[in-house]
Amino acid sequence: MHISRREFLKTSSALAGVAAAGVDLGAIAAAVSEARAQGVAPAGARYVKSTCAHCVNFCGISVKMEKGVIRAIYPDAARAEYYNAGICPKGVSGLFNTYNPYRIKAPLKRTNPNKGMSEDPRWVEISWEEAFSTIAERLRKIKAENPAKLIWQHGHGKYLIGDQFPKAFVAAFGTPNLVHRTTVCEAARHVADEITWGYHGFLPDLDNCNLLLNFGGNYFEGEQWARWLDQATTRNKERGMKVVVVEPRLSHCAAKADEWVPVRPAKDVVLLLGMAKILIDEGLIDEPFLAAYTNATSLVGEDGAVLKTGDGKPLVWDTGSNGAKPFTAGVVPALKGAYTVDGKPAKTAFQVFVESLQGITPEYVEEVADVPAETVKRLALEFGRQARIGATVVVDGHVLRYRPVAVHTFRGLAAKQFGVQNWRAGLIVQMLVGSIDAVGGINLSGVYHQPKYLEPSKAEYPPKRVDLNASVYFPHATHDVCQQVAVTMLDPKAFGLGYVPEMQIFYATNRPFSTSEGLKQVESLKKTFNVVIDIVMSETAHMADIVLPDLTYLESWHLSPTRGTIDRKHVAIRQPMANVFNLPHDAYTILWELAKRLGIRDAYIDNINKQWGLKKFPLQAGQDYSAREFVERAWKEKSGGKEFDYALEHAFVGKKLKSEDIYLKGVEHEFKGPDKPKMFLYAEQLVGSLKNIKETVAKHGIKNIDLKAYALALSPLPRREHAFPTPHLEARDYPFYLVTHKRMNRNQSGNTATNPILNALGADFDENFVVINRTKAKELGIADEDAVTIETRVGKVSGRAMLSEGVRPDTVTVSYHYGQWSTGLPERARKGTWINSVLELHPDVVSGHNSFNDTKCKVYKA
Amino acid sequence: MARYVRLIDMERCMGCRSCVAACQVENYYTPGSAWNVMVEHEVGTYPNTRKVFATMNCMHCEEPPCQKVCDAIGVKAITKNRYGVVLIDYEKCIGCQYCAAVCPYGVPQFNKSVEPLYPGAARVPYEQVAVADRHPTHRKKANVVEKCTFCWHKIEQAIADGKEDRVGKDHQYTPSCDVVCPVNARFFGDIDDPRSEVARRIGAKKATQIKKEFGTRPQVYYVLEGGDY
């Protein structure tokens, strides 16, 4: 490591305007007496409103500044009405994200040509000019040859300056390869939403909900919308809402729930299907909803495809005329039954679903998912009865469906080999009781915003993108497939990629550290010339050729993303309050400078205007804009022309939505009744996608696609087989299920690892543990804090045991953001277990989502 | 005269430890000597398990044993002011730790030294704020005892600004641990003001003080959930 600690110190202490390091106790005493004698009061503070960007919640903050020093960070009280009531420990201690002596302080060049975990990169500081000219020269060559050879990857960078800028840059440059991180988060949930109702995203309508079933969503420890979900859940639990948490590990959500249902890992889908069967058998279903809003009434042929008219309208069985017709006015579609259409047998989609549930009895669920049959019955009946099927409520004069039950999830159902199918089962259970977009149910965002999501995938080949997004490999991946870049890079030809990428720019992402089979991810970084823009020496930066320092979220401008809730929306900015290391650039200006040097600035500007939707206040070609100048224009555009001074003072402007906007613009408007598209209980487009995949595979002689596996993954209905990811079938000698979880105080990117406050929130907060069931551990002779080994089919990793009553006896769980190894971090920041390095990778082929929770392992005393 | 109290609603607490972090940042954390800690433990046996989260800080007792013992030995470093806040004067403290020995809540923390936040690295600008610019409660010293002050520097500011009515409401006048809680599990204010949120909630949620047998009459109330009191 070239940047020695001494140099860090040198740089740190060379800060302008701060006193020399070290504390002289005598001097303190003298100063105290002097201050007393003079009656000196603490210096006057000022408060700067801004928006936190430590995670993806974007909380309103009020930052206390004293004599130019960031003294403390509080929640912005004015934002409480729109989003966050408080802030998390990361946000509270966010000043140490900025005042971190281990930040990168100057551009660095690798001088050791060998890359590897144990290789010293032998960094040499270079000037910004040298950095820019080296990068621009390489980019010019790539642009001339084939722009696709450049890959831009970001993770949190998306939220630091907005992915609109990188998207504008790659568009101007000409590469299709821009890769975000959603397949380590909740991409499968999004894709399940998309193939069901034409867009993604939802929130439970907690203020009106009476029963929340949470499948592994962990908003008490860290998740999108967490700062709203936490307070809304707590508030409504006090009102009487019941919370049931279904997950193998007792998260903080489960810890505070009315009931914890420790389901066996990956088997949730069977529990949901078992509940669906009970709801149907007991008649606890909303038949009018299924008929009017969903494609449950569509007729399905023997090949699984929905029967359609010549112009593509799906057929239903009209009980009035006793014939197959499109669902137009006057038609009364049958929900159940088998019919003959044009001499061929057909069934309603609902009928197909009912028959697929045969055998998924409570006893079967108990056998597979290890949830007692009694509990399965009770949960299903409670859900069905609490849904109050048929009830309406009048809100602001509107008669609305009232179904106060909701199913919520995040990585719990998504981060699986069959993530899409798991969440599809959750959506279907909610369709059965008619709670979707009802008062008290889940409230969908942007319903039918993208009708193309309800169409089959074209299953393109050869893939255009290195992550194989939307290709034959990941036919419905619409959120990039971040972990696939490394896999493709190790053998581009195997995936038919028509070029070999040469250069990658990573912006605020720690990709190899954050995904499964981490060692392979690291290995792939040897294949390209890598530029990393970040605030600390992440593991990705360790594998870079050039590292550029970035400004932190307290040092830079941004028109911040925000988290709108069910009934609130707001526009916010982030503004700088320090520049601790006097850095001249952040990612915004780095991109701008590169665009200029490449001669694509005006194309970049044009794309920025498109990406940001700047119409009234666009950037003009031929001009340069500082980040602040951009934010001023974007603020005016998005806030309806509000003065920028208002933004500087308040940092946001919010509005409350009307009840018709909340409840009547979604499925009511898009799907209800005849002559409307329908929400897909039966994901009919997947049948078409599979057909296209088969054709593509045959046409190109593709060898590395297992059509049987794709047929299973692309099933139009969730099935019991979706509870059996590959390791569960194959790794029979590995007795434990291995799942991963999040803790509030850490992220994977490395910038929290040195935070002295986050590491001191309690004993052992600077490391993670292998959490093992107490009784099981005793059987294995493992005591608290014993050194243990986790062995999977990928490899071995060591850790310390933590015995707990809060985990299944057949499961071990490890948080996934410890065990960093970058030599740019001090030893004490590298404690713990890097669990991602031993996770098997079997991504969900529908969405590309990483399978974080499917691995099996052995655990033994080290 | 306001009598300030805190309510910690353990039923609402989700265990995030924001209050722990906020205390440390606000009060120039001395590594190893937290003024506000989280006690977290499991209840029950698998699969009937839950977790309990309790944060502990100075109880600002109406009958503070720490002050009594400090007075008794003639050191008189501990005062309880007319707002009910118990404070330690680092200039008078002799580091005998008698206060720590008598506090039933394990509150006073003794430091052998005041280490930098980043061991081996230079003190960062936040740490370099001049002593004269710090409130006396933040002029950390070695060989003295320190503890939670109810963020007295903020209450003092409220008094100076004539904003006592904003204590418990505005972040510049309210203890930081209470300000940052994401789920409104903490409340601060004047228990003698019948309209204050804290007074109303103490009654409505049947809050109580802990370890009453010591007769310390804490000014921190708990809505209890689980655990051994």
Next chain:
Amino acid sequence: MTRLLFAGLLLAGLAGVALAQQAPVPAPARLQDLATAIREGKVDVGRKYDASDTKARFHVIHIETLGMSECSSCHTGRNYQPDYLLLRKEERLLKRAGGEIDRGACLSCHATGGIGSTWYVGRATR
């Protein structure tokens, strides 16, 4: 410094106490008399106030003067259960103390009406 500090366990039948390195003091007949003697300065228990120093007066009073000679008179030698919320589990009462202390031991002498100085007074509620 007229008032002295002590804490103690009521040891039934305690007849006399050997005082280390001090001028002979008449053995008090009752613990309360001894307590009074310490408070009145009639017993020299040293001048160093440091609860963590076993040679300083805090320990001299309790161990040598009052005869609570076993560490286990105060220190339990075990940690509290993790759900014992009244204590800060992550800190010993005194960081270098050799085991946690059951405060019941202090309470028996130092509450209102006890023979020791009154640290724990008043009623629990108003």
